[in-house]
Amino acid sequence: MTARAPPANRKLSNMLMADFKQCLTLYEKKEYAEAIKRADHILTQKPDHGETLAVKGLCRYHQDSPVEGRSLINAGMKNDPESYIIWHVLALLERSEKNYHAALKAYQKSLTIDPSNQNVLRDLSLMQIQTREYEPLVITRRKQLTDKPEIRANWTGLAVALFLKGDYATAARTLAAYEESAPEKEPKDKTQSDDIENCELALFRNKCLIEAKEYDLALKDLEELENKTSKRHIPDQQSILEHRCDIYIRQGKTKDAQRLTRVLLRRNPHDRALYRQLEKVLGIQDNNQLKSVMYKKLAQKYPRSDCPRSMPLEFLEGQAFDEAADAYVSTLIHRRVPSAFMNVKHLYKNPAKALSIGAIAQRIFDGATEDLSGASDFLWSACFLAQHFSKLGDQNKALKFIDNAIEHTPTLVELHLTRAKILKRMGAVNKGAEAANAARELDLQDRYLNTKAAKYTLRANNADDIEQAIKLISMFTRNDTSGTGVQDLHDMQGYWFLSELARRQRRNGDGPLALKRHKAALNVFSEFEHEQLDFHLYALRKGTMNAYIDMLQWEDKLYKSKKFIRSTRGIIETYIALWDTKPDCGCGAVIPGSFPLKAVDYNASTTVKKKKKKKTNEGSAEAKQNPNGLPTPEHRHDADPEGLKLVKNVDLLETALVHAKKLAEVGDSLGLVFQAEIYLRQNKYMLALQSLNKLKASDAASPYASVLAKVAEAQLNGDDSTAQNLKDMTLKMLPKLFNETESDAVATARLAFSVPSYKELAGELLKGLVSENATAAALAVWAANSLGLELEDLAKEQYPELEVPLPN
Template identity: 40%
Template sequence: MSARQVPKQRYLAPKEAASFRQVLKLYETHQYKKALKVADTILKKYPEHGETLAMKGLIMTFTDQRAEGHELIKLGLRNDISSFICWHVYGLFNRTEKNYEEAAKCYQHALKYDPENGNILRDLALLQVQMRNLDGFISSRKQILSQRPEIRQNWTALAIGYALVKDYALAESILQKYEDAMIEAAKPDDIEHSELLLFKNWIIHQSGDVKRALEDLEKIADVVLDKLCVLEYRALYLLELGRSEEAARAYRKLINRNPDCKAYFEGLEKALKVTDDVPKRKALYAALAKQYKRSNVAKWNPLVFLTGQEFKEAVSEYLSGFLARGVPSAFVNLKPLYTDDSKVQAIEEFALKYLSTLTGVASNGSSSTSNGAKDTAEATPTTYLWTVFYLAQHYSKIGKQDVAMEYVEKAIAHTPTLVEAYMVKAKILKRSGDLQAAADTMNQAREIDLQDRFVNSKAGKYYMRANKNDEAVSTISLFTKNDGAGKGVGDLHEMQCIWFVTEQGEMFARQDKIGMALKRFHSVKKIVDDWWTDQFDFHQYATRQGTARTYIDLIRWEDSLYSQPFYTRAAEDAIKTYLSLHDTPKSARVAAELAGLSEEERKRVMKKLKRDRAKENKKLEAEKLSEKDDDPLGKNLENTTKPLEDAMVFYKPIKDLEAWKWLGEEIEKRKNAPVEAKTEATA
C-alpha cells in the first residue's frame, strides 16, 4: 500500500490502543454504556480513527440508535477501508439486520486483510451454513480446523459439513482422524464423546455399509451413554441385514421397554416376516396384547389389517373396553379407520348394539339391561354416557348431523356438566353451517371450566369462524397478560401463536377488511421467517455440545419449513388477497358500492360508510401489535400499488413445491395480461 493510501489515523498511541482493546472487551461483555464512554475518549484525540468509529457505531446499534450507528460504521469503513476490524464490524451489523449475503461479503473482505483470523472465519462459516452455501462452509471449516486441530468441535463441524452434502466417506474419515489423534482417553461420562461415536456410526449407516455399521456399533456399545439409541440402531441394522431372528429379539427387547411405540411393533412385524400374512400377524398381536395388557398399540394395530368378521370381533373388544372404562378419546383413536366404509359400518353396528344393552341405564345410577339380565360392570350410567357420546362423534364424522345432534343432546341431558359434550355439539353445529350457534355452544363449554385453556382457545377460534372478532379477542385475552399494546392480540403475536394469527387474518378477509387481513398474513410470514432465523443460534451450539445427529435433523426440518401447512395456508390466503386487489383495486370496489345510486343517496351511503368504518377502525386500532405499530389498520398494505410483487414475497419460498405451482401461474397470468384487459376487468 502506498503512503497516500494509508489512513491518516490508522495507528493509535499505546494508551489509546489499550483503550481500544478495552472497548472490544466491554462490547463482548455487553457493557455498552462503558464501551461508548471509552470510545469517545479515543475519538477526542483521534476523531477519524476508522476502527473506533466502526466499533462505536456497532455498539450504538445495540442501544436503540441503529440509524446513527449504521452511519458511523460506514464512516469508519470509509476512513480505513483496509481494516479487517471495520469490515468485520460491518459484517456483524448486516448479520443483525439478517442481510446474510452482504454480511458474508463483508467477512470475505475482512479475510483479505487478515486471512488467518479465526473469529472471522468462524462467523463466515456460520453464515454459510445458514445460507446453505455448504461448499463454502466446508472450505471455511477446513481452514479453522487447520488452525486449531486440538479442538474437538472443529472436527465435528467439518464432518457435519460433509454429511450435509452426503459425502459420508470424507465425513467418516474426518472423525476417524480425530479419534486417532486423541491423546487422552475419553472419560466414562463424556457425553460429547458418546455423541461423536454415535454420529460416526450414523454416518457409516448412511453410507450404505450396514454390516460395518453394526460391527462398529458393537464396538462402541459399552462406551455410548445413550443405551436406547444403541438398542434401536442394533434392531434396525439387524433387520436391514436380514438377520430376522436376532432382529426380532432386538425389537421385542425394545417393546418391553416401551410397549406404546408403534415403530417397534412395525419393526417386529418385518423381522418375523408377517406383514403380508394376516393369520400370523393376527396371532402375533394376540400374543402381544396378552403379554402387554396396557399397550394400546398391541390392541389397535390389528384393526388396520383385519377385515370382515375378524375386524368386527376385534373392534368390538377394543371399543367395548374403552366405553366400559369411560375413555373420552375412543373416537379419536378409531378415527383413522373411517376411510374404510365397511369398517365404519361395522363400528356403527357394534356401537348401536352395545347401546341397546344399556338402554335401561338411568341417570340416577340404577341399571338394567334390555334383556332383563342382572346388572353388569358395563351397564353403568358412565358407560351409557360415553356410548352416546361416541355415537354423536361417529354420525357427525360420516355427515349425519341431525342424528349426531340427537345423540349429543342425550349426553348433555345425562350429564349437563360434561365439557366434551358441548364441544362435540359445537362441532356438529359448525358442520351444519350454523357458525354463530356453534360459537355460542363452544362458549358454553368454556364457561363450564374456566381454567381450561384448550377450551378457551377453541371458543376464540369458533368466534372468529363466526366473524365475531370482539368476542374472540375478549375470550382469548382471558389467558394472556394484557399489559402491552394490543392486549391479548399483541401477546399472542409475541408468543407466535400462529393458528390465532391465521384464523384472524381469514376472518378479516371474509369481512373485506383487506388491510387487517394482510397485516395478519404478513405476521404469519414474519413468525415463520423468525423460525428460520432462529436456527442461526444452533449452528455453533450444536458443534460445541456435540449434538451432531440432532443438528442435522434440525437442518432438514428447517429446509422443509416453508412447505409446512402453517405457512402454505397463510401464503395462499395472502396471495389470493393480493390477486383480488390487482383485479379489483380499492377505488373500483368503492365505485361498485355506489353504482346506480343518485347523488343524494351516494352522499348518504358514503357518510354512513365513513361513520361505520371510523367506529370499526377505533376498535381495531386497539389491537395494534406494538407501540411502534404505525399502521395498525394495514392501510399501507391495502393501498399497495404493486400487489403482484407483494404476492411474490409469499410465493417465493414455495415456488418449487409442485402443489403450489398454480399460485405462481395465477400471478404470472396477471403480469402478462394486456393493459386493456386489466382496465376492463376493474371497470
C-alpha cells in the same frame, strides 16, 4: 508478494489504541453507551478513523438507530475499505438484519484480508451453514481445525460439515482421529456429563458409518462403545439398540433384526413404528393372515398397549374386522375413554368399516337404554354415535345424540366440545362458539378449553367476536406489557391464533388488517428459521450432534408444512383481492376460497386515530394497570395498527408475486395458479402461459390451467394495448390447455367473470357444491354472490342452521 501498507488514517497512538480495544470489549458486553463514549473520544482526535466509525455505527444500530448506524459503517468503509474489522462489522450488521447472504460475502471479504482470524472463521461457518452452503463450510471448518486442533468443537464441527455434505466416511474418520488423539481422563475425574457427551459423540460417529454403508465397522464400533461403558451406566442404551437393529435390517440379517425389534418393543410397546418394523423384518407386511396372528399374540403379551388391538383394524376385512372392531370399540366405550372415536376415525375412509363401527356403538347404546344400571355406557356410546354420525355427514342425527348425552350429564366438557364441532359442521358457527364457551366455563383453569373457545369465537359471525376472542385468550397470557394477549401471542409465536385472526379479518372484508395478521403468522416461520442460528455453535459446544442434525433436517422442511402453505395462500389471495378492489384496476375475479373485500382508502391517515387512542389511554388510569394492579411498562409502539402501511405505496401484485413464487418453490400447485392470476392482471400473457404450462405438467387434475387459459383468451381478445404479433402467438398456444369439461365450481365461477357465457354453468356447479356440506355451501354462497347470483336461500333450505357471512 509484499503486503499492502495500512492507510495512514488507520494508525492510532498507543493511548487511542487502548481506547479502541476497550470500545470493542464494551460492545461485546453490550454496553453500547459506554462504547460510544470511547469511540467519540477517539473520533475527536482522529475523525476519519474508519474502524472506530464502524464500531460506533454498530453500537448505534443496536441502540435502535439503524439508519444512523449503517451510515456510520458506510463512512468507515469509505475511509478504510481494506480493514478486516470494518468488513467484520458490516457482516455483523447484515447478520443482525437477517441478510445472511450479504453477511456471508462480508465475512469472506474480511477473511481474504486476515485469513487466520478465528472469530471471522467461526462466524463465516455459521453463515455458511445457515445458508446451507456445505461445500465451502467444509473448507472453513477444516481451516478452523488446522489452526486450533486442541479444541474439541472444531473436530465435531468438521465432522458435522462433512456429514451434511454427504461425505459420511470422512466424517467418521474425523471423529475417530479425534478420539485417538484426545487425552483420556482418569475414571475418578469423569462425570456423568462426560459420559453423556462421549456416548453422543460415539453414536454420531456410528451414524456416519451406517450412512457410509460401512456396517461391519459400525457394529464393531457399537461393541467397543458397550465394552467401554460396561462398568458404568450407558447413557443412551435405547439409541445403541436402535442403531444395531438398523444395521441388521440394512444388512438383511432378519433373525438378528427380529430379536432386537422385539427387545425394543419390550422397552416401549406403545410405539406404532416398531410394530411396522416387526412386520417388515418378519416379511409379512403383505400377508394379512399372518399379521393378524402376530398382533393377537402381541396383544396378549402387552395387555396395556393399544397398538396391537387397533392396528389390525387397518387391514382386516369382513367378519374378521367386525369381530376385532367389536372387541376394541366395546372396550373403549366400557372403559369410558374420551378419545374412543378419535382412535378409529381414520378407518372411516372405508364406508363398510364405518358402518360396522357405528353398529357396534348403536348396539351398546340400545342395550344401555334398556338397563339403567349401564348409565356410563349410555353416556359414552351416545357421545361416540354423535361423532360417528357427524363424520358421516348426518349432523341432525348427531346433534340429537349429543343433546341426549348432555341432558344425562351436563357437566362433562367433552360432550360440549363435541356439540360445538357438530354445530360448526352444520354451519351454525355462532351456536358452535356458544357450545365451546360452555365447555370452557365448566373448567376455567383449562388452557386447552380456553383456546378452543377463542378459536370457535373467531370463526363465528357476531360483531364483537374479535374482542371477545382476545379477551378469552388474554386470560392465559401475561398481559404485563400491552394489556391484551395479542402481543403476547406474537411473542409466544402463537401461530394458531394469528392465522385464525387473519382469516376472520379477511371474512370481515378488512384487507389491510388481514394482511397484517397473515404477515405476523408467516413471521413465526421466519423466526423458526432465524432462531436456528443460536444452535450452530451451541450444539457443537454441548456435543448434541444427533439432535442438531435432526433440527437442521426439520428446518429444511419448514416451508413445506401445511400451515405455512395455508398462510401464504391467504396473504397472496388478500393482496390480489385488494388490487381488484381498486377503482382503476379494470377487473374483478373470484380467487379460490375468496371473500369480498371492502374498498380501501389509500389516502387515509391514521394520525387522528393515533391521537384519539393516545388521549383515551392517558385519560384512563385503569388502562395503565395490569391484572395485578402494577403499572404497565411502556410497550413498543405499533406504528401501523390498521395495516395500511402494507398497502399504501406498495405494488400489491408484485408483492403477491414474491409469495406466489415461494409457494411454487415448495411444490404447491396453487402457487402457479396465483402466478398466472397476477400475470393476467399485469397483461403479461406469455409469463401467464408459462405458469399454466407448468401447472398442467405438475398437476394434471387442476382445473385452473384450462380455466385461466380461457380467461387469458377472452382478455386478449379485448386488449388493444398488446402488440398484435404477441396476441396472435399467445392465442395460438392457449387452446392446447383447453379442457371442455370444467368440473370445479369455484374455478368455473372464476371463468364466468371474463366469459359471461359460463355464468349459467358456474351457477349450476355452485348449486351442486351446496349439497356437499355446510362449509362447501358457505363457499358456494360467497362465490355466487360475487357473480351476482343468489344461492343463500337454497343453502339455508338444506342447512337451516347455516350462518353465511356476506358483505354489508
